[in-house]
Each structure stands twice: as C-alpha cells, then as structure tokens.
Amino acid sequence: MSATDSVIIDVIHPAARRRERDRRSVRIWLGFVVFVLFCLVLVGGATRLTDSGLSITEWKPIHGVIPPLNAAEWQEEFELYQRIPQYQLVNAGMTVDEFKTIFWWEWAHRFLARSIGLVFAVPLIFFWVTGRIEKRLRWPLVGTLALGGFQGFVGWWMVSSGLTKLVSVSQYRLATHLVIACLIFSACVWIMRGLTPQKQGAAPTRHSYLAAGGLAFLALFQIYLGxxxxxxxxxxxxxTWPMMDGAFVPADLFLRDPWWINLFENPKTVQFVHRCGAYVLLAAALIHMIVSLSKAPGSVHTGRAVILFLLVCLQAVIGILTLVYQVPLDLALAHQGGALVVLGYAITHWRGYIGEYPLEDRKAAAN
Structure with a gap:
C-alpha cells in the first residue's frame, strides 16, 4: 500500500463512520415515528369501534390539547355533543360519565396526532441544521411532514361529515383518512429501510422487484377496503366463514342503482369485496413465495418472501376470527394492527430489492 492510499483511507474512514453514525440516529428517530404512527392508527381504530369519533364536535388544533378540567367544562362539552344526530338518534339519555368514556378515546386520538407532528418536525429540523440528513432525503422527509399536516385537515373533514346528518362519519372520508395515515407510515418505513445496512443477494427473477411492489400495493388496497x-x-x-349469507357468492350484491355504488355503500357487497381482496393478497403472496423458493432458495429475498407470506396467513386467521366473533374490540384492533405489520413488512421487502445507496456512498467518499 502506498503512502497516498494510506492517506486516502484515513480521510475516507472517519467520513464513512460519521455518515453511518448519522444514519443510525435518523433510523432511530424514524423507528420511533413509525411506532407512534402504529399506536395512532390503533387508537384511531378503537375510536371508530367504540363510536367515539364524534364526541368532540369542534376543531381546536391548539386549545383542544387541554381537556375539560371541571364539571362545568364537561357539561359544556357534553351539551355540544347533544346537538348532533349521533346523540339524538343513537345515544339519547347518555350521562356525562358515559360521555367521558367516548370523549377520552377521541381526545387521545387527537392528542397522539398532534404529538406525531412534534415528534417528526422537531428532530427533522435538528438533524437538518446539524447536517445529519443526507441531501437526497431532505425533500422526501419534508414531503412526508407536509402530508402529515394535510392529514390533520382530512381528519377534521372526516369528523365534520357526521355532525349534521349522519350518525357516524362517512366511510369515504374514513377510508381516505386511513389510507393517508398508511402512506405516511409507509414513507417512514421506506426511508428508514434505505438507511439500514442490508444483506445483498441476487433477486430470484428480474420481475421480483415488481412483484414485491405489487404486494405492497395490494396490502394498502386491502386496508382501504377494510x-x-x-x-x-x-x-x-x-x-360466517367461508360462506357468507349461506353462499360463497351471496345474492343481492348489486341491488342498488347504479351498480357500482354497491361497492361503496352496500354492506354486503363491501364485505364480500374485502374478503375477495384478502384471497387475492394471500394468493399473490403464496405465488411470490413459491417462485422465489424455486428460483433462488437460499436468497435473502426469498427468506423475506416466506416471512411475508406467513404474516399474510396470520392476518387472514385474525380476520376470520374477528368476523366470526362479531368484531370484538381486542380482535378488531389486532386485525388492524396486523394490517399495518403486513404493509410495513411488504414495504420493507420491496425496498430490500434496491439495497442501500452504493452510488451515493461512492460519491460521498470521493468528495
């Protein structure tokens, strides 16, 4: 080794160590963000399952952090709730103490949503100012933060749909709200995965990357249907399962006119489509696993394909139990959490085909 080579190594290695240290800090931060997002979605699911989402009838982004602190404030909040259709048509006669139960679910959901903004924004600013975030990640992270801000507006847009005519929020707006949450979750997982040291191996086929991306999309679409x-x-x-209403393909799926409205507003049709979506996802994960095992049995990508298939199977079992036992809160939340786990791992599996960023690393070392 020449003296020049020795000098270059001494210069490059500290830079590489510093870059890896910075990446590790960003990974830990994003990992915590992903955890809080996971909790936020579960609390949101509990809020929906307990019909608590309309208990707070005003949007107070700042002042709303403080809950009622005395009997007079609780009574004032309760009287606001008494003005909406859900109370008048579903919960008439509810006491203040009963109202407190549903209020706390919605308050916790909004509090976590506000907290995630700080958990994301403050470290982002710190890492940016101190130069710990690589340039290629800055705008993707800013875009994710902006999507989170937009999500706050969508959340209120969803709640407002149930304050005048409906006794619950619009399923269209609920689905939009959940999908945006999953997009934010997926973006954080994708970026965090890209900063994680990865074992490399040849892809089972030249289409494996596309298949993994398709599975991630199917997982997200299944969450939308859910x-x-x-x-x-x-x-x-x-x-009942496997039959539904006494048949594998129940009658009267398309009673409403136009026919396509049944896909969004007919409970029988919506549940049937959700079941079919689960079968499609399970079949796609199985095929992806079989192809990977046959083409590259020892590949790290094949191992991930097997794990993804097993997670989809577990999620299917939880979904069936949730259905058969008539949606108890614990199983329903396990099913929702399982959906996020499947989505997160599908994103991780997809991102794994890209590997790390060797081109950027080489450029950084050269500079």
Whole structure:
C-alpha cells in the first residue's frame, strides 16, 4: 500500500463512520415515528369501534390539547355533543360519565396526532441544521411532514361529515383518512429501510422487484377496503366463514342503482369485496413465495418472501376470527394492527430489492 492510499483511507474512514453514525440516529428517530404512527392508527381504530369519533364536535388544533378540567367544562362539552344526530338518534339519555368514556378515546386520538407532528418536525429540523440528513432525503422527509399536516385537515373533514346528518362519519372520508395515515407510515418505513445496512443477494427473477411492489400495493388496497367495511359496520352484518349469507357468492350484491355504488355503500357487497381482496393478497403472496423458493432458495429475498407470506396467513386467521366473533374490540384492533405489520413488512421487502445507496456512498467518499 502506498503512502497516498494510506492517506486516502484515513480521510475516507472517519467520513464513512460519521455518515453511518448519522444514519443510525435518523433510523432511530424514524423507528420511533413509525411506532407512534402504529399506536395512532390503533387508537384511531378503537375510536371508530367504540363510536367515539364524534364526541368532540369542534376543531381546536391548539386549545383542544387541554381537556375539560371541571364539571362545568364537561357539561359544556357534553351539551355540544347533544346537538348532533349521533346523540339524538343513537345515544339519547347518555350521562356525562358515559360521555367521558367516548370523549377520552377521541381526545387521545387527537392528542397522539398532534404529538406525531412534534415528534417528526422537531428532530427533522435538528438533524437538518446539524447536517445529519443526507441531501437526497431532505425533500422526501419534508414531503412526508407536509402530508402529515394535510392529514390533520382530512381528519377534521372526516369528523365534520357526521355532525349534521349522519350518525357516524362517512366511510369515504374514513377510508381516505386511513389510507393517508398508511402512506405516511409507509414513507417512514421506506426511508428508514434505505438507511439500514442490508444483506445483498441476487433477486430470484428480474420481475421480483415488481412483484414485491405489487404486494405492497395490494396490502394498502386491502386496508382501504377494510376502512369501507369499518365505516359501514359491515363486519357486524355477516358473521360466517367461508360462506357468507349461506353462499360463497351471496345474492343481492348489486341491488342498488347504479351498480357500482354497491361497492361503496352496500354492506354486503363491501364485505364480500374485502374478503375477495384478502384471497387475492394471500394468493399473490403464496405465488411470490413459491417462485422465489424455486428460483433462488437460499436468497435473502426469498427468506423475506416466506416471512411475508406467513404474516399474510396470520392476518387472514385474525380476520376470520374477528368476523366470526362479531368484531370484538381486542380482535378488531389486532386485525388492524396486523394490517399495518403486513404493509410495513411488504414495504420493507420491496425496498430490500434496491439495497442501500452504493452510488451515493461512492460519491460521498470521493468528495
């Protein structure tokens, strides 16, 4: 080794160590963000399942952090709730103490949503100012933060749909709200995965990357269908499996006109489509695993394909139990949490085909 080579190594290695240290800090931060997002979605699911989402009838982004502190304030909040259709048509006669139960679910959901903004924004500013965030990640992270801010508006847009005519929020707006949350979750997982040292191996086929991306999309779409089911309480309508309403393909799926409106507003049709979506996802994960095992049995990507298939199987079992036992809170939340786990791992599996960023690393070392 020449003296020049020795000098270059001494210069590059400290820079590489510093870059890896910075990446590790960003990974830990994003990992915590992903955890809080996971908790936020679960609390949001509990809020929906307990019909608590309309208990706070005003949007107070700043002042709303402080809950009622005395009996007079609780009475004032309760009187606001008494003005909306949900109280008048569903919960008439509810006491203040009963109202407190649903209020705390919605307050916790909004509090976590506000907290995630700080958990994301403050470290982002710190890492940016101190130069710990690589340039290629800055705008993706800013875009994710902006999407989170927009999500706050969408949340209120969703709640407002149930304050005048409906006794619950619109299933369309609920699905939009959940999908945006999943996009933010996915973006954080994707970026965090890209900063994680990864074992490399040849892809089983030249289409494996596209197949992994397709599985991630199917997982997200299945969550969208599940949100429609939740918005219509369709999971409480037909609680048998594998048949539904006495048949594998129930009658009267398209009673409403136009026919396509049944896909969004007919509880029977919405639940049937959600079931079909689960079968498609399971079949796609199985095929992806079989192809990977046959083409590259020892590949790290194949191992991930196997794990993804097993997670989808577990999620299917939880979904069936949730349905058969008529959507108890614990199983329903396990099913929602399982959906996020499947989505997160599908994103991780997809991102794994890209590996780390060797080109950027080489450029950084050269500079």
């Amino acid at each position: 949100a429609l089911v939740a918005g219509l309480d369709a999971g409480l309508s037909y609680n």
